[in-house]
Amino acid sequence: MPNLFSLYPHYSLMHNLSTTLILDSRSVGAIAGLAVAIVFTWRVWRSPSEPQRRIPKRQGVTPSSSGVSTHSSANVETSGVTSSSEDSNAQNVIDEFFQPVKPTLAQVVRQRLSEGRKVTCRLLGVILEETSPEELQQQATVRSSVLEVLLEITKFCDLYLMERILDDESEKKVLLALENAGVFTSGGLVKDKVLFCSTEIGRTSFVRQLEPDWHIDTNPEITFQLARFIKYQLHVSPTKPERTAINVFNSTTLEQFFGDV
Template identity: 80%
Template sequence: MADSSKQELVQLIKRFGAYLTIKISKLLPISLQKMQDSRSVGAIAGLAVAIVFTWRLLRSPSQPQRRLPKRQSGTPSSSGANTNSNANLVVSGVSSSLEDLRAQTVVDEFFQSVKPTLGQIVRQKLSEGRKVTCRLLGVILEESSPEEIQKQATVRSPVLEVLLEITKFCDLYLMETVLDDESERKVLLALEDAGIFTSGGLVKDKVLFCSTEIGRSSFVRQLEPDWHIDSNPEIIFQLSRFIKYQLHISPNRPERTAPNVFSTPSLEQFFGCV
């Protein structure tokens, strides 16, 4: 490789550092238990992008250098010297911008080919947790109170894809507080019509019902999940001492009450589906 190509490669590698960090944080979510491995991820990604740079430079035909016009004999005027200096500054600035743009383009192309699937994102976000409990109201269902599901139960369509991915590798239990048997029937029928039981990862026996919020909290403690997902802040607070991780579904983005409690406006937003 020519010396000019080597220098160009070094400059490009220096420029994409900050941009690469941003792309990694957006496209390669790291599991909560493996945050300490971020340097290793960055090193691997940096090596891969450096290889892409080298390949692109070797593949691109070298461009002939433009010959500079011969300088006129005689002593140049001060105005001519200033004009030449300004021109050099403009050329240098344009060259720097083009190099930045080229570095960003190559990094974008690289990350497009390694963008994780939804299944990979779900596993990483849940820190490879194997058991998950989740309430229905306000998370899986459109309705937000037991009184509402006495009339009807409606599954939120945006959450279905994430829910099915969770059932592929997690032991998932859904639960809710209801006021009567008819509410239970409406909820089960809504889940069945949405196709939640057809994936093979969730069965009706893992949809649990109780008559009080205390009973639902007791269900969670008995099951001892890695993650519990709920929209009731009191339940979240009560369980924070007993459950490894909790996800509080709330449109208001409440303050974090404990290191193991995370919040998000919706379940699908937590996994980057919106």
């Protein structure tokens, strides 16, 4: 049987053309699909990762809202003042609570005397207003400012008072002045612990024999001589002596040494 394409050459040509068109149309479709996919992917990537924020609309201030705002501001200011006042009051309470407590006279005496249990003290210029034995022949006056400290020392320490006198009448005047001042009523000091002598050497001997923890005097020479034998000394004088030892303290008055209490 003769071949159709040999009989009809033009049919072969047409068949080849149609096959080519079919292949081309398929290629175009594939290309078009690929293009659509690329465009879609590009749009997805191009879209922002976060949504756009909506900008709130700014509202105008009306007279009524302005009044409310002013009133609110006033309330805030008043509240701030009140809060500040409360904070200040609270701080004052805290400061008062943590304020150091002032020590009592008894505590000061014990601290200043370093827990010493025996004290010797001269009378003239320390306990008495008079400063010389000659004055004691006329009168004896207990210093009122030293009385409180003296009584506190007698409660805590074994106290001995001593002085050089020129006659027996001076002794009587001194004992009477101490009794009238109430020194003997506290129970810590008795008349037997008030000693009298006729020389400064005798007073030095009293101190060495008693061996006190503290000796109080106004004579710088005696203070210097006793520095080797007495643990602590207090030199009472308006001026500091030229010669002094490391265990000798200086004060203008006995009460000043304890803080003028």
